[in-house]
Structures are given as C-alpha cells and as structure tokens.
Amino acid sequence: MGRYYAMFPAPFVTRAVTTFTAPGDVVLDPFSGRGNAPFVAAALGRPAVAVDIQPVAWLFTAAKLLPAQQPKRVLARVRAIERAVRPVDRRSRSRFETMAWAPAVRGFLKAARRELDWRNSRVDRTLMAFVALHMQDSYPKGLSNRFSPTVAHSASYAVRWWTARGLLTPPATDPVAFLTDRIARRYAFGLPAMAPSKPFLGDARLKLAQLTPCRAKLLITSPPYHDVTDYWNDHWIRLWILGEPLRKNWRRTQKHTNLKEYRSLMTTVFQRAKRHLRDDGVVLVRCGAKKRTAETCEQAIREAWPTKRVLSGRTRVERRGVASGYGHGAKVVEEIDIVAAPQEAADTVQGWTSGAESTYQKAS
Numbered sequence: 001m002g003r004y005y006a007m008f009p010a011p012f013v014t015r016a017v018t019t020f021t022a023p024g025d026v027v028l029d030p031f032s033g034r035g036n037a038p039f040v041a042a043a044l045g046r047p048a049v050a051v052d053i054q055p056v057a058w059l060f061t062a063a064k065l066l067p068a069q070q071p072k073r074v075l076a077r078v079r080a081i082e083r084a085v086r087p088v089d090r091r092s093r094s095r096f097e098t099m100a101w102a103p104a105v106r107g108f109l110k111a112a113r114r115e116l117d118w119r120n121s122r123v124d125r126t127l128m129a130f131v132a133l134h135m136q137d138s139y140p141k142g143l144s145n146r147f148s149p150t151v152a153h154s155a156s157y158a159v160r161w162w163t164a165r166g167l168l169t170p171p172a173t174d175p176v177a178f179l180t181d182r183i184a185r186r187y188a189f190g191l192p193a194m195a196p197s198k199p200f201l202g203d204a205r206l207k208l209a210q211l212t213p214c215r216a217k218l219l220i221t222s223p224p225y226h227d228v229t230d231y232w233n234d235h236w237i238r239l240w241i242l243g244e245p246l247r248k249n250w251r252r253t254q255k256h257t258n259l260k261e262y263r264s265l266m267t268t269v270f271q272r273a274k275r276h277l278r279d280d281g282v283v284l285v286r287c288g289a290k291k292r293t294a295e296t297c298e299q300a301i302r303e304a305w306p307t308k309r310v311l312s313g314r315t316r317v318e319r320r321g322v323a324s325g326y327g328h329g330a331k332v333v334e335e336i337d338i339v340a341a342p343q344e345a346a347d348t349v350q351g352w353t354s355g356a357e358s359t360y361q362k363a364s
Contacts, residue, residue: 035061
C-alpha cells in the first residue's frame with residue numbers, strides 16, 4: 001500500500017527483524033517513508049514506532065499500521081464523498097487538470113480533499129490512502145491519465161508529455177466503482193494481527209526528543225540520501241490531495257543538497273534516537289552508495305554509539321518499480337547497509353552478514 005521511494009523490500013526487513021529481535025521487542029524507524037519496516041515488524045509481533053516528516057509517507061504508514069477494521073465503513077465514506085461533490089468540483093482550473101482527470105474523477109478528488117479528516121479519523125485516513133494511491137497511475141490501474149505512479153512530474157512537463165503522445169483525454173473512470181472494487185479486493189485478504197504501533201508525523205529531530213523512550217531492540221531505517229531526491233516536490237500531486245496547493249513549491253523542498261545541514265540532520269537524529277534504543281539494541285541503516293551519504297550516516301552512527309561494533313556491506317538491489325520505465329533511475333542499484341551492534345552480539349551480527357547477499361567488512 002503506497003507509492004513512495006523505498007529500498008526496504010519485505011524479505012530484507014523480515015530477515016532483519018527476525019534476526020535481531022524477538023516477539024514483543026520494539027522496532028524504531030525514524031525515517032519510516034511509506035512504512036515497510038514498521039509494517040513488517042508489527043505484522044511479526046513487534047510493536048513499531050515510526051516517524052516521518054512527509055505527509056504522504058505518513059499517510060501510507062498510518063493506514064497500514066492502523067487501518068480501519070471494517071471495510072463497510074470505508075465504503076460508506078466513498079459513497080458519502082460522492083454525495084458531497086459540488087458542480088464546481090468537476091470544473092477544471094487548468095490545462096493540467098483537464099488532461100489529468102476526467103470530470104467525475106476530478107470532482108471526487110476535490111470533494112475527498114475537502115471532506116476527509118485524514119489526520120484524525122482512522123476510517124477517513126484509510127480511504128484517503130486508497131485515493132492517494134490510485135489518483136496518480138496508468139490506466140487501468142489508476143484514476144488518472146498516464147502517470148509515473150511514484151514521481152510526480154511538473155504540470156507543464158506532464159501536459160507536454162501527454163500531448164506528444166496523443167494522450168489528450170483522461171480515462172472516463174467511475175471513481176466510486178473503481179475505489180469500491182480496490183477496497184473490497186484489499187480487505188478480501190484479511191487484516192494481519194498487528195502489534196500495537198505508533199506512527200508519528202513530524203521532524204524526527206523534534207519527535208524523538210519529545211517522545212517517552214520506547215526501549216527499541218532494533219533501529220532500522222533508510223534515511224534520506226544526500227542530494228538525490230526531493231521528497232516534497234516529487235510528491236506534489238499527492239500532497240495536493242492532502243491540502244497543499246496544486247503546484248510544486250521550491251520553498252518547501254526536501255532535497256538535502258547542503259552537506260553541512262545534511263550532516264547535522266543525520267547526527268541529530270541518531271543522537272536523539274540513542275535514548276530510545278536499549279543497551280543491547282542493534283542499528284541497521286540502509287543508505288545510498290554515494291560516498292557522502294554513506295560516510296555521513298556511518299559517522300553519525302559511530303558518534304551516537306561509540307562502543308558498538310560497526311560493519312558495512314554493499315548490496316545490489318533490483319529495482320522493480322515502474323519509475324525506471326519513465327527514465328528515472330537504473331534497474332539495479334547499489335546500496336550500503338551499516339550494522340552497529342554490541343560486542344556481545346558478535347555471533348548474531350556475523351550470522352546476518354554471512355547470510356546477506358553482499359560483502360560485509362568492519363567499517364573504516
């Protein structure tokens with residue numbers, strides 16, 4: 001559930017959680033993204049604490065950790081949103097809106113944007129996660145004209161791209177029927193028994209300082225990479241459904257280009273995460289292979305936990321997301337995993353590194 005940048009496939013998280021924790025142990029992710037790690041941990045009986053500053057990421061995480069328990073209530077809200085559509089909601093205010101969504105879809109999206117209390121209501125948040133997921137995708141998978149389901153191009157680029165390919169008219173999809181079908185399918189698989197978990201929306205530097213220590217056994221995260229991704233403007237369309245203007249906002253950029261500020265972010269987050277990690281806890285960080293990202297993360301970990309043994313390993317990861325088909329990113333990328341553990345956990349760490357599909361070494 002959720003289209004978002006993530007390098008945490010479920011098998012990776014499953015192996016990490018089962019290797020370094022036991023049922024009942026708390027798992028902490030201070031850069032939780034779309035919530036893959038917290039979700040897997042909670043489904044495996046480990047209470048999860050997740051923090052992310054990006055509203056779209058938090059929406060998907062919260063919907064997975066705390067979904068509405070009764071699908072009939074979610075479906076009732078779909079019909080309520082349909083009734084709340086006003087004539088003005090169906091009107092287009094730009095060439096982009098005209099080409100992106102058919103009038104019925106456009107009306108439903110604007111009504112959902114106005115009516116759904118996604119911050120406070122579990123039912124509304126669950127529905128909003130479905131809406132945000134499907135509002136930007138390729139027909140027939142989504143409600144829009146052809147989009148990359150992950151990266152949101154600028155409005156002007158999208159219009160030019162559609163025009164050049166003759167995609168002048170968005171599909172006339174019935175949003176109520178479409179969402180009803182997708183929600184019913186998702187709930188048909190049932191809800192896993194989840195350990196009680198807490199997703200927090202906000203800056204990890206502040207949240208980790210404010211929260212009562214959670215005594216996590218495992219801190220597992222994939223932090224933002226230095227000078228790679230703009231986590232705000234690459235998701236501007238889905239941010240619009242959550243209340244932001246329908247445009248990119250370069251003043252709100254979340255691309256960490258300033259190295260000094262990036263180092264301060266990593267150092268502060270890990271220092272403040274230290275009070276939440278048990279003395280016998282393990283830190284597992286997957287970061288990009290770019291030198292500045294990896295070196296910054298490793299240094300921040302070493303400063304926060306100077307007595308732990310630190311190993312790092314390179315992992316080649318197959319990128320299966322469709323974004324690569326739109327010219328974004330290679331199909332195979334190299335990641336660096338950094339493990340920091342107590343000296344007495346050497347056997348466990350050695351078992352992890354020897355079983356991983358990568359070459360681990362003592363971090364320099």
